[in-house]
Amino acid sequence: MVSGMFDVSLDEKLSNRFAIEIPTDDDWRVGMIVGPSGSGKSSIAAKAFGSQVYRGFRWPARKAIVDAFPAELETRSILRTLISVGLSSPPAWCKPYRVLSTGEQFRADLAMSLVSPDPLIAFDEYTSVVDRRTAQMGSAALRKSIDAGHIDRQFVAITCHRDVIDWLQPDWVADMSSGQLSRRRLRRPKLEMQIRAGSISDWPLFAKHHYLDPRLNPAARCFLATLDNQPVAFAAVLNHFRKHTFRFTRLVTLPSFQGIGVGGALLDGVAAHLVDNEDAELVSISGSHPAVIHHCNASSRWEFRELKKTGRRASGFFRDHPDWKVSLGRAVASFRYQE
Structure with a gap:
């Protein structure tokens, strides 16, 4: 009915084709797929990385976040991962996910994604729910830990926010707006x-x-x-x-x-x-x-x-x-x- 009322060609309007190059080599640590909402970021990530795309975790309502991680992980390993993403407050470790601040929840999700056995993690909706200062500091903490060897994974951020690029310092950026892949390593802004x-x-x-x-x-x-x-x-x-x-x-x-x-x-x-x-x-x-x-x-x-x-x-x-x-x-x- 809507198609008839507005003369919408369904075959033409309900499909969208796009192509972009994604690195297939292992000579990088951090990548990024960036573009506005609806540009195809998640579709490209799903095609390129499949089950390695992290789209969230169903946190238990009452368990402390340290108790929600896989049972086979040692406590020291869990704490090391939480610290590596900048969630360093012991009181926060002992709280349920639902009572944490939005910024703490973001870092807890980051930590949960990074304990996956997969050698590559693609994080969808990266920093979408946090204020921009928290997003920038969290990105800097993540890159710092990756460079220090505390996180032994390749990491891909999938985001519509360009303000984290300078802080995460991705080795490559797939820009859905331009359809171009660029390889670069930016200098992180200085904090005074x-x-x-x-x-x-x-x-x-x-x-x-x-x-x-x-x-x-x-x-x-x-x-x-x-x-x-x-x-x-x-x-x-x-x-x-x-x-x-x-x-x-x-x-x-x-x-x-x-x-x-x-x-x-x-x-x-x-x-x-x-x-x-x-x-x-x-x-x-x-x-x-x-x-x-x-x-x-x-x-x-x-x-x-x-x-x-x-x-x-x-x-x-x-x-x-x-x-x-x-x-x-x-x-x-x-x-x-x-x-």
């Missing part, structure tokens, strides 16, 4: 991070993302990292038993900015400031978070001191305040900053 003195009043924004006690020692000195005047990470230090010695007691990056090195840069920047400008004789950090341990192990500025497999017993302030959490019962690695 500032570090300034903070205060305890800054802590509530970060507290829920930290895996220890949400309270902050009132004697702590606070530091804030910002991007475009927006708070992105928080660090706090305490005097460690004597003058001119400091230890980090808090280091937290907001979820949208995890996975791109912001926390490590803040850690190094504050430690350097304490040594160079405040005559610190010792700056140390002890922690259990895999991202902190990896950063310190990989840095020439941090010297490994010891590993306590069962943590430390409460002493000093913590002995007098047993309601505050200490590291007893969990493995803790300690590092010392050196110039």
Whole structure:
């Protein structure tokens, strides 16, 4: 009836033919199919990659996301994958998917796609549901992990958003608008991070993302990292038993900015400031978070001191305040900053 009313030629209007070249070699790590809605991205991806196209996962309504991954995967492997896509907050790992923020859900989906046994993963509707800043930071975190070898997969982003190209740095781009395939590797835009003195009043924004006690020692000195005047990470230090010695007691990056090195840069920047400008004789950090341990192990500025497999017993302030959490019962690695 509609065809007759509007004189629509169904044979002509209901079919669309298009062709574009997709690389068939293995000399690349990240690819992208980009184009406006209705341009044929998903059809091309289905033809080229078949069952390797990830179109979402039915997350359990009540299970923590770490419990939703395939049972044969070790917990360490799951956490490593979550960290590699920038979902680095232990509290988020223990929540059901449905209560996570949209940005955290996007990263959880990324992680789930990457545990597939397939050597190539094509991710449909890449960054379609997140704000553009989260999309850019998530893309940078993903590329960083791929380049570091933490993700041993070829990855293809299928998206209508061109703003992530510079951040994901694809080795090839299939542009559905022009019908052209281009091979390139762009330089990622630089982020200008500032570090300034903070205060305890800054802590509530970060507290829920930290895996220890949400309270902050009132004697702590606070530091804030910002991007475009927006708070992105928080660090706090305490005097460690004597003058001119400091230890980090808090280091937290907001979820949208995890996975791109912001926390490590803040850690190094504050430690350097304490040594160079405040005559610190010792700056140390002890922690259990895999991202902190990896950063310190990989840095020439941090010297490994010891590993306590069962943590430390409460002493000093913590002995007098047993309601505050200490590291007893969990493995803790300690590092010392050196110039």
